[in-house]
Structures are given as C-alpha cells and as structure tokens.
Amino acid sequence: MTTSIPLLKLNDGHKIPAMGFGTYPLDNPQAEKAVREALTAGYRLFDTASRYGNESGVGTGLVSFDVGREDIFVTTKLRGADQGYDSTLRAFDESLARLKMSYVDLYLIHWPLPAKDQYVESWKAMIRLQKEGRIRSIGVSNFLPEHLQRLIDETGVTPAVNQIEMHADFAQSELVGLHKKLGILTEAWSPLGRGKLLENPVVKRIADRHGKSTAQVLLRWVIDCGAVPIPKSAHPERMRANLHSFDFQLTPDDMGDLATLDSPHNRTGGDPATYVEE
Numbered sequence: 001m002t003t004s005i006p007l008l009k010l011n012d013g014h015k016i017p018a019m020g021f022g023t024y025p026l027d028n029p030q031a032e033k034a035v036r037e038a039l040t041a042g043y044r045l046f047d048t049a050s051r052y053g054n055e056s057g058v059g060t061g062l063v064s065f066d067v068g069r070e071d072i073f074v075t076t077k078l079r080g081a082d083q084g085y086d087s088t089l090r091a092f093d094e095s096l097a098r099l100k101m102s103y104v105d106l107y108l109i110h111w112p113l114p115a116k117d118q119y120v121e122s123w124k125a126m127i128r129l130q131k132e133g134r135i136r137s138i139g140v141s142n143f144l145p146e147h148l149q150r151l152i153d154e155t156g157v158t159p160a161v162n163q164i165e166m167h168a169d170f171a172q173s174e175l176v177g178l179h180k181k182l183g184i185l186t187e188a189w190s191p192l193g194r195g196k197l198l199e200n201p202v203v204k205r206i207a208d209r210h211g212k213s214t215a216q217v218l219l220r221w222v223i224d225c226g227a228v229p230i231p232k233s234a235h236p237e238r239m240r241a242n243l244h245s246f247d248f249q250l251t252p253d254d255m256g257d258l259a260t261l262d263s264p265h266n267r268t269g270g271d272p273a274t275y276v277e278e
C-alpha cells in the first residue's frame, strides 16, 4: 500500500493505515461524495457497515476513484440480524456486492449481542471466508474481554482488531491494555466524542500550546494510546485537517491533563454487555 499515512501491522501480517475515515451516518449519495473527498485528502482506510445502509455509496466512491484496490483498506461489518453461520456467509456476499469488490480488507462483527449468543458461529463463518481469500483480516467491534476470550477458546483464532468506543474522556485503558497483551489492534470509534469534546477547555488549552486544533489533539491522543482513530467529517477542510495529527507530539503533561477527563460514565453509545440492535 502506498500512502503518506503510517502503516501498522496486524497480528495476521496485513497492514492497516494508522488513521481511517468513518462514514456513519452518511447516506449513499453523501457517502459516495465524502469518500471521494476523503481519498483526495489522502485517506486510504474506510469504515462502513451493513447497518449504515451506505455500503453501496462507499463502494461507488471508491471504485470510481483513480486508486488501486491494493492501495485502499476497506472495512465493513456484520449486522446483528445476520449473526449465525449461514446468515453470516449470506450477509457477507451481499455486503461485497454492494461494495462492488471481490474482497474486503477487514470484516467485523458489529456488536457481540451476548443475549443472542451467535457471535461464535458468526466468527466460524468469518474464519472460513478468510481462508477462501474473500476477507483479508477478521475482527470484532464492541467486544468485552469475556467475548474475546470465548472466540479464542472456541476457535483458536484471535481477532486482528477490536473497534471500540474510545475518546479522551472515555479512555477504556483496561480493555486497550488487554488488546495489547492479546495482540489485537484497537480501532477507536467516535474519537472526537461525536464532536462533544471539541470545545472542551482542557483540550483547548493543549491545542493552543501546540498551535493545533482540538480535533488534532484528540486524534493524536488516540494515536499515542496505540489505537487507530476513524473520525468522520462531511467537510473536506476538516477531513484534511484531521490527517495533520501525525506532525506533533503530546507531552507527558498533556497526557496527564487529558487523563483528568477520563470517566467510565462518558460513553456516548450502547453498553456492549446489554446492547441490543434494533
């Protein structure tokens, strides 16, 4: 992959860009336009999901752009209603058709949905699809330690990625530490806290010290925690600015100040232990 964004190695040997582009809640036409603008800005990792209803727009944006398939990294996700062995195989075919691609780089189980108890079966189907060469890397999203352990115990295959809610005021340090131990790469969804942290005075002070924006400070914090942020923006100038988070360093004092914001009560999305997809 040729890109100016640093590349990180996954536990299966494949490489992933150190920052990606999120596409929720863009609809198909918005996603197609945003993906082209993000490609122009320099993004090479794209995050969509069957549930977002925009795989088709993301795929059209990607395949209509002058970029080699090997030079982009495409992630999509299995929705809850499709969990189970046969239904995962079927749902994956449908996602691939909407994306207009012959493989995806990363396929994730979107939520564990423990009450449904189908994530191990879904995982077995994904292992098969990976062996068939239709998925490069397989991973999960919103998985808690007990869900990760069960996949490993029952299949012997460790996820390459766990994509979790993670932002400076919801740092998830214990889970990120466990990922490191298990060799799982952390992807951070809502790395800007869905925008709510952009006006935070602590973040603003750090941004002023470095002559950077608050968004850049929040993204740099994710990077320094060893995770891959996937910020979403529908504005080309913000897409570009967000990528300029690699050219400065946060000091130990900055990290200490940001740590004061952290609380387990600051999640913006569902709790994976109880979350049920509607």
Ligand SMILES: NC(=O)c1ccc[n+]([C@@H]2O[C@H](COP(=O)([O-])OP(=O)(O)OC[C@H]3O[C@@H](n4cnc5c(N)ncnc54)[C@H](OP(=O)(O)O)[C@@H]3O)[C@@H](O)[C@H]2O)c1
Binding pocket: 021, 022, 023, 024, 025, 047, 048, 110, 141, 142, 163, 164, 188, 189, 190, 191, 192, 193, 194, 195, 198, 213, 215, 230, 231, 232, 233, 234, 235, 238, 239, 241, 242, 269
């Ligand atoms: N796996 C999961 O369960 C899960 C859950 C949620 C999200 N995700 C993924 O993670 C991606 C990112 O999360 P998110 O979209 O929830 O939140 P986010 O990236 O933390 O924040 C997005 C918000 O920040 C604004 N923004 C972005 N850059 C900005 C900048 N430089 N200056 C000012 N405002 C800026 C955007 O507005 P504009 O668009 O108007 O610029 C948007 O309102 C999603 O798109 C999706 O792909 C995954």
